[in-house]
Structure formats: structure tokens, C-alpha cells
Amino acid sequence: MKLQSLAAAVALVVSAVLITGCDQAEKSAQQLMGKAAESAKQAIDDTHKAAEQALSDATGSKEKADDDSEKKPSSAQEI
Known part of the structure; x- marks a missing residue:
């Protein structure tokens, strides 16, 4: 009987250790997933900023090119 009691006690202790x-x-x-989620959010934010900057640069360049093309005909007309 003592052997069975000892085996049961050992099984309970092992179970408790495994659960812990x-x-x-x-x-x-959970901590790792939290860090991964934060890294993903940062990457999305960085990508969004880069896309906004690229769009701004492209729009600014286009507007500048449009301004230059508008000036060229008027310069030609003055001559």
C-alpha cells in the first residue's frame, strides 16, 4: 500500500510540475506574441510613412513638372 501511495504522490507532484x-x-x-505584434505594428507604421513620403514626393515632382511645363509655353509666347 505504501508503494501505491508513494506512486500516487509522485504522480501528483509530476503533474503539478508539468502544469506549472x-x-x-x-x-x-504570450510575451513573445506581444513583442511580435508590436514589431508588426511598427513595420506597418514605417511602411505607411514611407508610402506617404513617396506619394508626397511623386505628387510634388508631378506638380513641379506641371509648373515647369506651364511656364515653357508662356515663355515661348513671350519670345
Whole structure:
């Protein structure tokens, strides 16, 4: 009987250790997912800023080119 009681106690202790280990693994996984989510958000924000800058540059360049093309005909007319 003592052997069965000892085996049951050992099984309970092992189960408790495994559950504790699983909880710690879950917490670590949650922290890792949180960091990954923050990194993804930062990458999206950086990409958005770069896209806005590229659009601004393209629009600014186009407007500047339009301004230059508008000036050329009027310069030709003055001559």
C-alpha cells in the first residue's frame, strides 16, 4: 500500500510540475506574441510613412513638372 501511495504522490507532484511548466510556457508565448505584434505594428507604421513620403514626393515632382511645363509655353509666347 505504501508503494501505491508513494506512486500516487509522485504522480501528483509530476503533474503539478508539468502544469506549472505549461503555465510558464504559455506566459512566455504570450510575451513573445506581444513583442511580435508590436514589431508588426511598427513595420506597418514605417511602411505607411514611407508610402506617404513617396506619394508626397511623386505628387510634388508631378506638380513641379506641371509648373515647369506651364511656364515653357508662356515663355515661348513671350519670345
